[in-house]
Amino acid sequence: MAQHHILLWKHPNVRLGIKGLKGAAKRFFAGLQIFISEAHGPGNIAFSREAPGQIVVLQLERGQTVDVREHQFLLATSNIEYSFFFQRGLANLFFSRSGGLFIDRFIGQQQGGLLLIHGYGNVFEKYLAPGEMLDVEPGAWL
DSSP states (O other): OBOTTOEEEEOTTOEEEEEEOTTHHHHHHTTOOOEEEEEESSSOEEEOOSSSEEEEEEEEOTTOEEEEETTOEEEEOTTEEEEEEEEOOHHHHHHOTTSSEEEEEEEEOTTOEEEEEEEESOOOOOOOOTTOOOOOOGGGOO
């Protein structure tokens, strides 16, 4: 599965389709996409975001959950569950236009799978020590 509008090219044997997402009505009223692209078959396919940055590839194990800021999702293998939730809070009210922040949630199913996300600019991973905090502008968080 992949977001719409990121396909660069594909081999003719790769079939494209559309897959509906769970909670379509909730997603629609939130202004989020309700369909994603789905590709099947032998051959190669290429995707890209229309902005500079880095692509991060995550291997999700069965039951592993990753929360990602909205609009960072590129694509995932079919055994990754995709949902979302709305994060409220005073800081989100000030730093987002919608009065909150939508978070995409991905969960590894069965044997797990791959999740690809796009980060604008340079991407780095930061591990926080117990009790350590870091203030991050919502647009800079993956």
